[in-house]
Amino acid sequence: MTSADLVLPPTDQQTPTAALLQAPEAQVLELAIGDMHLLLEQHGYVIALYPSGIRPEHERRLHSIRSVLESDRIALVKVDLPPLGLAVLVRQLRQLSVCDFSPGVVASAARLLSHYIYAGALLNSVARLDRVPVSLKSHATSWVPGSQFAVLAGPEAQLMKVGPTVEPPTGPDFGTHLLVAKGNLQSDWVQETLAPAWKVQAIHDATVPSDSPRWWGTGKL
Structure with missing residues (x-):
């Protein structure tokens, strides 16, 4: 996620909020790496959804962070949905994240659920x-x-x-x-x-x- 207006409010008290991954011009690489490392320490894994129309330098930033951390606990998922549709998908995955599913299942659900979003x-x-x-x-x-x-x-x-x-x-x-x-x-x-x-x-x-x-x-x- 790249902007605060793409984070929809939770539908219930159990649904967690989303972490915002800043654009390159908004945050230096060192701080971005530190934020991602903190997310991994707090939650164990990170599923980063981003739109297919993202700027190339922003997509490169995401891959650079994962490469520097050398972590297989970071999944980068590119989604071909308009901004509001992407926000809906992110909220659905936030809802799934509190269930007893493995990180791989939650990440894979992004592809499936996107076909049910009009x-x-x-x-x-x-x-x-x-x-x-x-x-x-x-x-x-x-x-x-x-x-x-x-x-x-x-x-x-x-x-x-x-x-x-x-x-x-x-x-x-x-x-x-x-x-x-x-x-x-x-x-x-x-x-x-x-x-x-x-x-x-x-x-x-x-x-x-x-x-x-x-x-x-x-x-x-």
């Missing part, structure tokens, strides 16, 4: 979206004032223009909760249209992660 956004433009395939027609439509697009990045990429006669993206076929981070785009479509269509059991609010505008290619989301 991570998407409502955007006013897909002109700069490069994480999800965008057709030429969608690019052209995004220049029309007032256009809105429902985009799913996972578990299967979907993109469609939102309209009164358009069905929402295909959602999960199992009971789930919906975590919504309201950004600068003024719309109730997610709560009033998507949530009923997906038959969500509860809606929770969250803060828009600082990395979300860069990930989705627009701040209006």
